[in-house]
Amino acid sequence: MAFDWHRPLESDSLRLTLWTALAIAIGGIVLLIPPFFMQGTAEPLPGMRPYSALEQEGRDLYLSEGCSTCHSQQIRPLKSETDRYGGYSLAGESVYDRPFLFGSRRTGPDLARVGGKYPDSWHWIHFDDPRRIEPRSNMPDFAFMARRPLDLSLTSRRLEVLKFLGHPYSELEIENAVADAEAQMAAVAASIRKDGLTLDETAARSETIALIAYLQRLGKMTEER
Ligand code: HEC
Numbered sequence: 001m002a003f004d005w006h007r008p009l010e011s012d013s014l015r016l017t018l019w020t021a022l023a024i025a026i027g028g029i030v031l032l033i034p035p036f037f038m039q040g041t042a043e044p045l046p047g048m049r050p051y052s053a054l055e056q057e058g059r060d061l062y063l064s065e066g067c068s069t070c071h072s073q074q075i076r077p078l079k080s081e082t083d084r085y086g087g088y089s090l091a092g093e094s095v096y097d098r099p100f101l102f103g104s105r106r107t108g109p110d111l112a113r114v115g116g117k118y119p120d121s122w123h124w125i126h127f128d129d130p131r132r133i134e135p136r137s138n139m140p141d142f143a144f145m146a147r148r149p150l151d152l153s154l155t156s157r158r159l160e161v162l163k164f165l166g167h168p169y170s171e172l173e174i175e176n177a178v179a180d181a182e183a184q185m186a187a188v189a190a191s192i193r194k195d196g197l198t199l200d201e202t203a204a205r206s207e208t209i210a211l212i213a214y215l216q217r218l219g220k221m222t223e224e225r
Pocket of ligand 1: 062065066067068069070071107108109110111114117130131133134137138139140142211215
């Protein structure tokens with residue numbers, strides 16, 4: 001008898017479904033609507049620039065190769081995380097990440113601040129075969145990317161679309177996207193060769209180079225390239 005008050009709610013399955021849907025909708029609205037009006041979460045950090053043409057290409061490869069299924073890019077404000085990975089992630093660091101790559105699994109370590117942690121040559125060897133760096137690693141090798149020339153045919157267009165979506169690229173940056181990417185690619189290849197590795201012409205203009213340029217930017221969004 002004491003619990004009879006909820007009988008009208010539960011006795012009719014259609015009514016119960018409607019009430020449940022309403023409860024979920026209210027919860028969803030309360031959670032989802034306010035962030036649209038909280039512009040503070042979409043403000044870039046001071047001094048932040050969007051990804052360069054090459055870094056943007058590298059980012060797209062990171063996405064298409066599924067790196068985010070094993071690597072997160074968000075450091076939570078917990079001591080164990082900040083001790084291991086560095087300062088916790090800020091909303092303003094991800095404003096040029098479209099879509100964001102926070103990830104939800106950490107088979108491998110978090111990469112939000114991996115930029116500058118290792119030289120370019122380290123990454124080159126690690127992508128060729130992670131076991132050469134860490135014998136127990138279960139990261140797949142990405143040696144094939146070093147033999148795939150980076151496709152720059154859509155680079156300008158890519159920046160153009162991002163500009164349309166609000167990323168502050170100048171007309172000049174869009175126009176010079178390919179030349180910019182070529183120049184940064186040459187710089188990355190030179191830094192790998194400086195460490196004594198041999199790269200043939202395909203390798204020096206490969207997808208791996210773009211991926212390395214991108215990784216070296218993570219956690220360094222406010223620094224000059
Ligand atoms: C199957 C899971 C898996 C996938 C997929 C994967 N990784 Fe990893 N990654 C790992 C593991 C495990 C480690 C730690 C051992 C090592 O260094 O190899 C690691 C380490 C790394 C490190 C070194 C991090 C540090 O702080 O030492 C980088 C950089 C990295 N991965 C980048 C990538 C990129 C870029 C991709 C996609 C092209 C990728 N990984 C795909 C599992 C993965």
